[in-house]
Amino acid sequence: MKKRFVFRFSPNTVKKPLMSYLVREFNIDVNIWNADISYGREGKLVVELEAEEKAIEDGLAYARSIGVNCSPLIKELQFNQERCINCGSCTSVCFYGALQINQESWELEYDPEQCVVCGLCIKACPLQLFSISREEE
């Protein structure tokens, strides 16, 4: 299976080479979509993991055991779709196809599975309907 996750590192765990460990010990293919170390040296990684379901579960369990927070990507970008006016401004900066205008109905379609949390839509939306989740699970 292939699935996207967000890993959050505290200042204590940010130095641990977690990704290489997941590759080596759990045989997981890792594709890094977005990486960021913020003020206070907290880190955030957006990754796509590809492996047997069991291997991914074990890998996530290991990450959690060393203090790294993991959550499915789907919850990461918050979108208040109810207030959306379907202008399409966000689609002009979404290069991964997560936000697309339906060519028939001209309504905005959001597919969280395609999102890499680049954050460009947050600035592009004139109604300010996007935000990054601050939840840690």
Add this chain to the structure above:
Amino acid sequence: MKTIDQINEKIRNGNAVVFTAEEVSRMAETMTSAEIAEEVDVVTTGTFGPMCSSGAFINFGHYNPPIRMEEVSLNDVPIFAGLAAVDSYIGASSESTFDETYGGAHIIEDLIAGKDVKLKARAKGTDCYPTKEVQTVINKDTVNEFYLFNPRNAYQNYSVAVNSQKHSIYTYMGSLMPHMENATYSTSGELSPLLNDPELRTIGIGTRIFLGGTQGFVSWYGTQFNTQKPKNEQGIPTSNAATLAVIGNAKEMSTEYIRAAYFEKYGVSIFIGIGIPIPVLDEDIARAVSIRNCQIETSVVDYGLEDKPVLGMVNYEDLRSGTIKVQGKEIKTGAMSSLEKARKIAEELKTWIKNGEFLLSHPVEMMPKNSSVKGLEQRS
């Protein structure tokens, strides 16, 4: 040949034939202009885009003892008070003293939604208006008049924006990525009001329109009204040309068709829903309302450079497809105005006319035939 009076008679009798501009453009694929002129009475158009040159007049009612308001804010957004004692103008792009993402547009939307808004007013105090300070809460039911009066809306065509530079720029045309990675555009193409009557033969001062969910009027030609822009073979100006000033009762409007906006690192603006009915009086008008997206061209402008050079021409069919090709480069497109809302507006206006609730009007005066736009010179 038909007259507006004949069409109004049919509207009153409930048998006027009304289509949206998109429907007529599809019909024109198999019908001639003469057939369309014969069959169709009214074509409805629609647009829902950000239009900064908008605002609302408001009369708060007199306080006791009265105040001649000289400095006024609503929810800490400064509004214009250089009018009589309790008349003010809420400029859509005026920004809150404390939050640049909240402004006049949000006040207008909040008032339309029926919300309470905090009013602060100050004055020097006069013999006839002794009060110097008022702080209270108002909403659309506590005030006297509250009407939209927008100096420039409904642009006839608008240029496409790209950015050739190395860094992202943030504009009223949205986020423009470096190296021309994206392009933004802002009209509803074949559904857009002034693109369906390019010579403004039927739209003039006094024309009754759909404005913000209720009936409004064209009050004047819009600011920066320009009849000098180059036109394509179809007679369509290939960049921003004519504009309209519009007026309507904001108390009757709906937040479905009036929405506040904030553009990153630019400021506050407002989405305005406008729909204009076009009477199909003759074959020429039938031809005009049959215009298709592939026949409406617009210029691609580089917002990354100060003099904004034109890099090429594209049409609305290309823009809607999701990619355009400019100087050999494929560029991803996105709209700033909502086609989905524009369609709703054209449909709603169609329903009003079919139900006999909306009659067409004779313009009191036509728009200027010769109008160009001046720049601002440094003089002393």
